[in-house]
Amino acid sequence: MGIVVENPGVLTTIQDKGRYGYEQFGVSPSGPMDLESFQIANILVGNSRDLSALEATMLGPTLRFTQDNIIAVTGGDMMPLLDEKPLPMNQAVLVKAGSVLKLRAARTGCRTYVAFAGGLDVPEVMGSRATGVQNKVGGLEGRKLAKGDEISFLAPKTALPRMEARRTDHPMPAGKxxxxxxxxxxxxxxxxxxxxxxxxxxxxxxxxxxxxxxxxxxxxxxxxxxxxxxxxxxxxxxxxxxxxxxxxxxxxxxxxxxxxxxxxxxxxxxxxxxxxxxxxxxxxxxxxxxxxxxxxxxxxxxQRLNALDQNLNAPAPQAPAQPQAHMLGPVRHYRITVNGKVYETSIQVVSQ
Missing domain, CATH: 2.40.100.10 (Cyclophilin-like)
Incomplete structure (x- = not known):
């Protein structure tokens, strides 16, 4: 369970980091056209940066969710709507099953990315889930999305640490x-x-x-x-x-x-x-x-990507475990002479 494509838009494909190591066989790497926006979307939803996500071009898709999951929309501003209400860009949002996400014509930029916590469940081809439309490999049968397509989530999530802070400012350049x-x-x-x-x-x-x-x-x-x-x-x-x-x-x-x-x-x-x-x-x-x-x-x-990833997804520091009373052994005192100076110290043995 995951999403159902109600309207595919102009050109919507599944992308990940790309397919490398096969160019000697005429297979292009594919991958996202805007790597920075793509990776920001994945960071916002707690994924590794190169996990499978959607890339939409000029006019985006309409997607119906059949399972709860956290998403983020980045890149060109396709004025996303969630259940006909404006959805914030560059921010992690929990979407419930039954909700409909609609991306419209791009107001700025050209390509928009939708990342899903846990990624999209399509087969790996030559080590990648990226769609190569020219080579007809990867993604969903090596093609752009079509009406009625169903795509499952790999490992969906309904909660992430620091959910309220999972946003960033990544506007498209102004002007032409x-x-x-x-x-x-x-x-x-x-x-x-x-x-x-x-x-x-x-x-x-x-x-x-x-x-x-x-x-x-x-x-x-x-x-x-x-x-x-x-x-x-x-x-x-x-x-x-x-x-x-x-x-x-x-x-x-x-x-x-x-x-x-x-x-x-x-x-x-x-x-x-x-x-x-x-x-x-x-x-x-x-x-x-x-x-x-x-x-x-x-x-x-x-460095920009690392800072965002570190801020949102680095594990919280763990306080050192304090030994329990039954683990403490006797205290032993020592006198040590180093270069003519006398130092006194003590050591308490901790049993495991």
């Missing part, structure tokens, strides 16, 4: 312009100096050709020295391909594992949530950073 920090390469030498200047100095618009596989941008043409073709090589999430057309494509969670176009740069891990929450029509500018700077920005994101 975003900055994506990138590390140039690995084929930045395939572009003219003017091409690099165009890439880093001009704005690009997010097109409607934007899904979990990648995001095509429109804007000034980036000039190659020759053309945009290379011998196919490995791909990473955040890689920015520039084919001969000169317009960039950002590769995302369900990207192909190899590609034959020049890659001018890679979006740093800390900024992948930014592109994950962009919408068609938004403007993007690219900013070059160094590898040490990228590492520091990633550490800062981890």
């Amino acid at each position: 312009e975003r900055v994506l920090r990138v590390i140039l390469g690995p084929q930045d030498d395939a572009f003219t100096p003017q091409g690099i200047d165009t890439f880093l100095g001009q704005p690009y618009n997010v097109t409607n050709d934007f899904d979990r596989m990648g995001c095509r941008l429109d804007g000034p043409v980036i000039q190659h020295k020759v053309d945009g073709n290379i011998i196919s090589d490995g791909m990473v999430t955040g890689a920015i391909q520039v084919p001969t057309s000169g317009l960039p494509i950002i590769m995302l969670a369900e990207r192909q594992t190899v590609g034959g176009y020049t890659k001018i740069a890679t979006v740093i891990t800390a900024d992948l949530p930014v592109i994950g929450q962009c919408r068609p029509g938004d403007t993007i500018r690219f900013q070059s950073v160094t590898v040490p700077q990228a590492h520091q920005l990633w550490r800062e994101m981890q």
Whole structure:
């Protein structure tokens, strides 16, 4: 028992940390488009950060609960309703069996996450429950949710420690312009100096050709020295391909594992949530950073998550157990001389 999908929304999938170690077989990692919002949702409901949860895109689902459980909704603001009353975002809430959760069109951001205490009970495929729509693996039969789907909870909970404090402030960025920090390469030498200047100095618009596989941008043409073709090589999430057309494509969670176009740069891990929450029509500018700077920005994101997790989910300190009277043995006194100085001490034996 868990939830029944009354309306699936536009694109709602089950995600976890992703499926790694199978890219040599052409299987993309999948996982959440906005890792930070996804992990915050899991932390709020007391889960490990990478447990299975829902990701909804642009227009969210309507879910009927058939079992009590604690949930949290994070990411883009889809103006959630619980039994037709506004449900607070970024907060753990107990939902009773029979209640209906409705996510509407995103007012801010693009993707919303719903985490359930204990996670969702779908089979693991290659070590992950994440849905890979392109590869048709994981999640619920490797597809997006459909009306009438039923998903069970793995280990639901009706109470958590510090329930009243299980909230945080994680708003989506305001406005329609975003900055994506990138590390140039690995084929930045395939572009003219003017091409690099165009890439880093001009704005690009997010097109409607934007899904979990990648995001095509429109804007000034980036000039190659020759053309945009290379011998196919490995791909990473955040890689920015520039084919001969000169317009960039950002590769995302369900990207192909190899590609034959020049890659001018890679979006740093800390900024992948930014592109994950962009919408068609938004403007993007690219900013070059160094590898040490990228590492520091990633550490800062981890520190934010660690602080929230520690605050909500760290076990309460245990007072040391006091020995019972019947466990106390005799007191023994000792005189010790160290470097000419005499110290007196006593020890009481405690029996186990």
